[in-house]
Amino acid sequence: MILATMPEIRYVCTGTCGANISEAEHDNGLKKCGEHTCSMYGHEFEKKLKCPICGVLYKPEESHKH
Numbered sequence: 001m002i003l004a005t006m007p008e009i010r011y012v013c014t015g016t017c018g019a020n021i022s023e024a025e026h027d028n029g030l031k032k033c034g035e036h037t038c039s040m041y042g043h044e045f046e047k048k049l050k051c052p053i054c055g056v057l058y059k060p061e062e063s064h065k066h
Contacts, residue, residue: 007049007064010057015040020057 011026013019017038021030026045033040048057051064058064 005052007051010048010050011045012048012057013038013040013043014046015043019045021045 009023011021011023011030013033013035015033015035015038017033017035017040019033019035019038030045032042032044035041047060049060049064050057053066056064
């Protein structure tokens with residue numbers, strides 16, 4: 001069994017909808033929140049890293065350890 005140790009790149013909406021999309025979706029053009037009821041509608045998603053162990057999302061410039 002191979003344990004994933006590299007964090008996954010995710011893009012998230014920091015508004016009320018909390019959208020969480022993959023790097024592939026972002027690379028294919030999904031760059032901004034499109035949920036009309038969201039407090040961050042029309043704003044760009046924020047790049048985050050997802051820990052493969054615990055699933056926490058954190059900013060690339062932050063460190064995350066167990």
